[in-house]
Amino acid sequence: MRLGIVGCALGMHRVDHTKVRKVYGRETSHCSRCRQVLEQEPEGHWIVPPMHDAGLGQRPR
Numbered sequence: 001m002r003l004g005i006v007g008c009a010l011g012m013h014r015v016d017h018t019k020v021r022k023v024y025g026r027e028t029s030h031c032s033r034c035r036q037v038l039e040q041e042p043e044g045h046w047i048v049p050p051m052h053d054a055g056l057g058q059r060p061r
């Protein structure tokens with residue numbers, strides 16, 4: 001939905017709480033509107049991880 005994407009462009013992603021998974025001790029999920037991968041910081045703040053790119057070509061060394 002376009003209206004949702006506007007919110008995402010402003011950094012206001014909507015975390016899909018039904019898809020939360022623990023990866024390496026961190027809770028990860030994605031935005032239910034734009035599918036941006038999100039990570040939850042220990043204090044409960046959801047951020048966009050800078051390096052994870054959903055397998056689009058960037059490999060960890």
Ligand SMILES: [Zn+2]
Nearest residue numbers: 008013031034
């Ligand atoms: Zn989003």
